[in-house]
Amino acid sequence: MSDAIRPTPKNLFSFSRLKTLHQCPFRYRLRYLKGMKEAFRSIESYLGTTVHEVLEWIYKSRAESSTPETQEILEFFETRWREDWPEDLAVVRIVEGPDHYFRLGRQMLENFAAGSLKKDRSETIALEARYSIHLSERVSYTGFADRVGRTAQGRLFIVDYKTSKREGDPSEFSEGLQAPLYAACAMKQNGDERALAGYHYLRMGSSRWIDMDEEKARRILDRFLNLAETALDTREFPARPGILCAWCGFNHICTFAQIRDEFSGGREVARKAMELG
Numbered sequence: 292m293s294d295a296i297r298p299t300p301k302n303l304f305s306f307s308r309l310k311t312l313h314q315c316p317f318r319y320r321l322r323y324l325k326g327m328k329e330a331f332r333s334i335e336s337y338l339g340t341t342v343h344e345v346l347e348w349i350y351k352s353r354a355e356s357s358t359p360e361t362q363e364i365l366e367f368f369e370t371r372w373r374e375d376w377p378e379d380l381a382v383v384r385i386v387e388g389p390d391h392y393f394r395l396g397r398q399m400l401e402n403f404a405a406g407s408l409k410k411d412r413s414e415t416i417a418l419e420a421r422y423s424i425h426l427s428e429r430v431s432y433t434g435f436a437d438r439v440g441r442t443a444q445g446r447l448f449i450v451d452y453k454t455s456k457r458e459g460d461p462s463e464f465s466e467g468l469q470a471p472l473y474a475a476c477a478m479k480q481n482g483d484e485r486a487l488a489g490y491h492y493l494r495m496g497s498s499r500w501i502d503m504d505e506e507k508a509r510r511i512l513d514r515f516l517n518l519a520e521t522a523l524d525t526r527e528f529p530a531r532p533g534i535l536c537a538w539c540g541f542n543h544i545c546t547f548a549q550i551r552d553e554f555s556g557g558r559e560v561a562r563k564a565m566e567l568g
């Protein structure tokens with residue numbers, strides 16, 4: 292099985308695992324149950340990871356010595372962008388070149404340095420904080436929160452940085468679950484009765500905060516457990532084709548894939564990789 296990695300342990304659930312099941316059960320089966328590796332990595336995902344690395348570095352530097360200047364931040368971003376370039380990278384939207392995404396990243400970080408970072412008086416408790424909670428005999432939760440800290444007034448918060456095109460909607464699967472889940476874990480770990488669960492949208496320079504208390508934390512962990520238990524009991528994994536097929540690393544082998552020509556960059560990378568063996 293040359294294209295296989297180890298299937299994810301049956302009882303170990305992350306937020307991304309549940310999100311994949313929600314978006315396309317067939318993709319979930321291939322990735323999490325069969326352990327198959329997706330054939331490409333989208334440039335949007337690479338941009339997100341690289342910007343997150345820069346943010347982590349900024350806050351680490353701030354805690355250890357001083358906040359980097361904007362120029363240093365942009366130079367660090369450029370170095371990471373060029374150094375870590377993945378071999379299987381795909382620009383899905385074929386009208387755009389990689390430079391478009393590089394400029395986007397620079398713009399987001401420049402705005403962040405001039406806006407939120409300048410005003411931010413909070414203290415950092417942890418960066419890329421890993422949480423692991425045993426929720427039942429059958430389910431454990433694992434996840435990483437981008438930044439955990441305390442406001443100047445001593446209030447615990449977690450924030451998740453988003454590089455997406457638009458702000459999320461609280462009714463969406465991701466928005467309703469992800470940050471509150473991290474906040475529930477942070478509350479448990481730090482012994483706080485309340486916390487703020489937030490998203491910071493780097494393209495817009497805006498933030499959205501959810502006020503969490505112990506009751507909400509309990510409900511969000513219960514909700515996650517129910518979703519994970521349902522996933523464990525699921526026996527049918529139908530394909531759910533749609534716009535996201537273009538970003539799915541199985542789209543070159545999936546007979547259900549629906550991909551518009553202008554979004555075919557990922558499939559081309561996957562096909563070429565398959566031809567090369």
Ligand code: SF4
Nearest residue numbers: 315530536539545548
């Ligand atoms: S190509 Fe589309 S339908 Fe097929 S597995 Fe991927 S997301 Fe699902």
